[in-house]
Amino acid sequence: MECKNCHTVFEGNFCPNCGQRSTIDALTLNGLFESFVSQLFYFERHFVFTFKSLFKQPQILLEEFSHGQRKKYANPFQFFLFFLTIYLVLYAVLGDDLLKNLGVKMQVDGKTIDRSTQVLSIKENLDKYMNYLYFLRPISLAVGLKMLHFKRMNFAQALVMAFYVEGINLFIGSIMMFPSLHFEIGATQAILGTLVYAIVFSRISDSLWVGAIKGVVSGMISIAIFGGLIAGYFAIFIINKG
Ligand SMILES: [Zn+2]
Incomplete structure (x- = not known):
């Protein structure tokens, strides 16, 4: 399939070039709302988790972030x-x-x-x-x-x-x-x-x-x-x- 964002041809769930999902539906209000809600929850979990980690175990955060676990924490x-x-x-x-x-x-x-x-x-x-x-x-x-x-x-x-x-x-x-x-x-x-x-x-x-x-x-x-x-x-x- 071809990535709708960057036109890279690939197989799988995510574009290897830009990371966009392969299953992007037509833009609908329902879809927008779903993606808004899921982003909101993702964002909340991510930020709250990072915030807590900074107080509870900043040494582990630093270690993991340095060794490549970037997605685990908020940028x-x-x-x-x-x-x-x-x-x-x-x-x-x-x-x-x-x-x-x-x-x-x-x-x-x-x-x-x-x-x-x-x-x-x-x-x-x-x-x-x-x-x-x-x-x-x-x-x-x-x-x-x-x-x-x-x-x-x-x-x-x-x-x-x-x-x-x-x-x-x-x-x-x-x-x-x-x-x-x-x-x-x-x-x-x-x-x-x-x-x-x-x-x-x-x-x-x-x-x-x-x-x-x-x-x-x-x-x-x-x-x-x-x-x-x-x-x-x-x-x-x-x-x-x-
Ligand atoms: Zn792409």
């Missing part, structure tokens, strides 16, 4: 992109309200200065690049992981783990937006993020404690790189505005 970039999408959608809806609760009123010489307009204009400017800036988080985390000589990981493996872990942290960040609309949550999100680094990377090292500490320090290096870039950007923006 790290898709995993990250999925949670980034949720995060950015929520941020687009809630972002302005979130920033209003930040300390935008500053005390200068006993006078209170409202910086909210300035903060919002910085935010607007930053939002344009936000989608790209977020990709620096997993990349800088991978740099941090390599700097600490995680023996079990080469840089590609560090990147895979970093994309997974930053996906989890985006998920936490998304959830934390809701309480922070109403309460001063302070460092809660940072503490949770640090815990994620500690839990996941404690298993990747030979010793739990060494792994946890290395994980936390890698996270700090990553935040320092990322924060430095954002701070630099803010500084340039403020200097330009006078």
Whole structure:
């Protein structure tokens, strides 16, 4: 038979060239619905399984993924992109309200200065690049992981783990937006993020404690790189505005 997607001639259930099923029916509403439902369930099982594996046995995930069991887990970039999408959608809806609760009123010489307009204009400017800036988080985390000589990981493996872990942290960040609309949550999100680094990377090292500490320090290096870039950007923006 001939593949309807790429026109390769083959025998079997799946095209050896592009992977499309050989039994593709005419496009019907019923068929669309069935494929939507099955994708949804597949996606859910896949993501939930990967999410759990990252906490329960990240060392096995890393080992299996490295040795070719790629289909068993969600793709790290898709995993990250999925949670980034949720995060950015929520941020687009809630972002302005979130920033209003930040300390935008500053005390200068006993006078209170409202910086909210300035903060919002910085935010607007930053939002344009936000989608790209977020990709620096997993990349800088991978740099941090390599700097600490995680023996079990080469840089590609560090990147895979970093994309997974930053996906989890985006998920936490998304959830934390809701309480922070109403309460001063302070460092809660940072503490949770640090815990994620500690839990996941404690298993990747030979010793739990060494792994946890290395994980936390890698996270700090990553935040320092990322924060430095954002701070630099803010500084340039403020200097330009006078
Ligand atoms: Zn094909």
